[in-house]
Amino acid sequence: xxxxxxxxxxxxxxxxxxxxxxxxxxxxxxxxxxxxxxxxxxxxxxxxxxxxxxxxxxxxxxxxxxxxxxxxxxxxxxxxxxxxxxxxxxxxxxxxxxxxxxxxxxxxxxxxxxxxxxxxxxxxxxxxxxxxxxxxxxxxxxxxxxxxxxxxxxxxxxxxxxxxxxxxxxxxxxxxxxxxxxxxxxxxxxxxxxxxxxxxxxxxxxxxxxxxxxxxxxxxxxxxxxxxxxxxxxxxxxxxxxxxxxxx
Amino acid sequence: xxxxxxxxxxxxxxxxxxxxxxxxxxxxxxxxxxxxxxxxxxxxxxxxxxxxxxxxxxxxxxxxxxxxxxxxxxxxxxxxxxxxxxxxxxxxxxxxxxxxxxxxxxxxxxxxxxxxxxxxxxxxxxxxxxxxxxxxxxxxxxxxxxxxxxxxxxxxxxxxxxxxxxxxxxxxxxxxxxxxxxxxxxxxxxxxxxxxxxxxxxxxxxxxxxxxxxxxxxxxxxxxxxxxxxxxxxxxxxxxxxxxxxxxxxxxxxxxxxxx
Numbered sequence: 001x002x003x004x005x006x007x008x009x010x011x012x013x014x015x016x017x018x019x020x021x022x023x024x025x026x027x028x029x030x031x032x033x034x035x036x037x038x039x040x041x042x043x044x045x046x047x048x049x050x051x052x053x054x055x056x057x058x059x060x061x062x063x064x065x066x067x068x069x070x071x072x073x074x075x076x077x078x079x080x081x082x083x084x085x086x087x088x089x090x091x092x093x094x095x096x097x098x099x100x101x102x103x104x105x106x107x108x109x110x111x112x113x114x115x116x117x118x119x120x121x122x123x124x125x126x127x128x129x130x131x132x133x134x135x136x137x138x139x140x141x142x143x144x145x146x147x148x149x150x151x152x153x154x155x156x157x158x159x160x161x162x163x164x165x166x167x168x169x170x171x172x173x174x175x176x177x178x179x180x181x182x183x184x185x186x187x188x189x190x191x192x193x194x195x196x197x198x199x200x201x202x203x204x205x206x207x208x209x210x211x212x213x214x215x216x217x218x219x220x221x222x223x224x225x226x227x228x229x230x231x232x233x234x235x236x237x238x239x240x241x242x243x244x245x246x247x248x
Numbered sequence: 249x250x251x252x253x254x255x256x257x258x259x260x261x262x263x264x265x266x267x268x269x270x271x272x273x274x275x276x277x278x279x280x281x282x283x284x285x286x287x288x289x290x291x292x293x294x295x296x297x298x299x300x301x302x303x304x305x306x307x308x309x310x311x312x313x314x315x316x317x318x319x320x321x322x323x324x325x326x327x328x329x330x331x332x333x334x335x336x337x338x339x340x341x342x343x344x345x346x347x348x349x350x351x352x353x354x355x356x357x358x359x360x361x362x363x364x365x366x367x368x369x370x371x372x373x374x375x376x377x378x379x380x381x382x383x384x385x386x387x388x389x390x391x392x393x394x395x396x397x398x399x400x401x402x403x404x405x406x407x408x409x410x411x412x413x414x415x416x417x418x419x420x421x422x423x424x425x426x427x428x429x430x431x432x433x434x435x436x437x438x439x440x441x442x443x444x445x446x447x448x449x450x451x452x453x454x455x456x457x458x459x460x461x462x463x464x465x466x467x468x469x470x471x472x473x474x475x476x477x478x479x480x481x482x483x484x485x486x487x488x489x490x491x492x493x494x495x496x497x498x499x500x501x502x503x504x505x506x507x508x
Binding site for chain 2: 061064079084085087088091096110111113115154158161
């Protein structure tokens with residue numbers, strides 16, 4: 001049995017490459033990444049576009065298969081877990097929220113055939129409450145929601161599966177500032193209340209500052225900087241510049 | 249009833265129709281003259297070659313010659329079904345070959361062995377044209393379904409991964425796309441059944457009537473053909489899509505994004 005002091009994620013010498021097309025060399029996406037995320041802690045992934053941060057996130061719930069090295073979840077190599085179970089326990093929230101046709105209720109209750117999900121009325125309302133949405137939204141058509149509401153519904157949908165970790169892929173970048181703030185607050189509140197571990201790809205300084213934890217700066221698939229953020233600590237200049245958008 | 253045999257000079261008169269098309273193309277500056285000449289020559293040469301080969305096979309009256317013709321037809325249909333795919337799918341030739349061969353063999357076996365029952369069963373006069381129609385429809389439906397599937401896999405990739413991230417299996421996550429591809433492939437055939445004979449007379453029926461068959465005999469064959477082509481369409485696209493979508497998924501329920 002894994003001990004509870006075990007980190008939630010251990011990434012060990014992970015590399016990822018895509019096979020080349022028609023005689024072209026493989027495209028190297030990630031090279032020799034090692035990082036751990038303690039239970040209940042946060043890891044922020046930053047880097048220019050194409051640096052592999054989303055790919056690293058997707059390796060954590062095994063939407064991508066590393067070409068070398070691997071990932072442990074809760075002490076066990078993820079290749080030993082059923083990917084479907086892993087993905088329920090480490091829930092992914094995408095940059096552009098994906099809602100299916102139908103009402104908010106139908107979207108919350110979406111589940112694979114043969115899987116049981118506790119989706120009582122009370123629980124659905126509770127989940128909406130946790131992300132700061134009104135229960136009256138349940139029967140609203142999902143296409144009628146604002147971007148921020150959609151994103152919070154996808155977070156509520158993930159919560160319904162009782163995840164241990166949230167994987168966030170630029171959760172606020174498609175939102176306007178007021179909605180982005182609401183989503184940031186939702187994420188931070190959930191983390192405090194549920195003790196969720198969080199791995200987030202984000203360029204939102206507000207989210208970085210409030211989540212704290214560790215920060216991994218990727219460039220072209222390599223770790224450029226890895227540092228622990230402490231309350232009030234001064235981030236290294238390059239990272240500050242990067243987050244401020246003034247990085248070359 | 250008699251069949252009027254067309255003479256060479258009658259064919260030459262028909263060629264005048266193409267001259268009309270050429271004049272239109274020149275006057276309207278459509279730039280189609282070159283393609284029109286090539287197309288005309290190919291029509292004549294290809295159909296003559298086919299006619300010579302079919303005449304030889306009909307005369308030889310051996311089952312293995314019939315089988316060889318069917319294999320060549322299936323190979324050409326396989327190539328045509330995959331030739332227009334926007335992006336390569338690994339192993340797509342084998343997938344198309346399997347889908348077309350199985351759907352055609354199953355449909356043909358039922359139509360020849362149970363419905364029409366010519367003697368001998370490999371009678372080329374029946375087997376070759378019927379197999380040709382089945383293959384043609386399977387091919388078109390596989391290509392339509394493949395095209396739609398490929399386009400949807402790309403545009404709906406986030407939706408697929410959202411389902412995977414919610415704990416769906418790979419097959420479950422792509423099921424709505426499979427359904428959309430099958431519908432796209434089958435709708436033209438089902439719609440065609442609504443208007444068959446009303447909007448235009450089907451080619452085979454027209455041919456039989458021209459060749460001297462009674463319209464009542466011709467429509468019976470046409471009814472069989474319509475039903476036969478419906479099942480060929482369904483089977484061809486179903487097999488192709490089921491096999492092809494598997495190439496985009498891994499046993500660990502992942503979407504192979506680099507193929508999109």
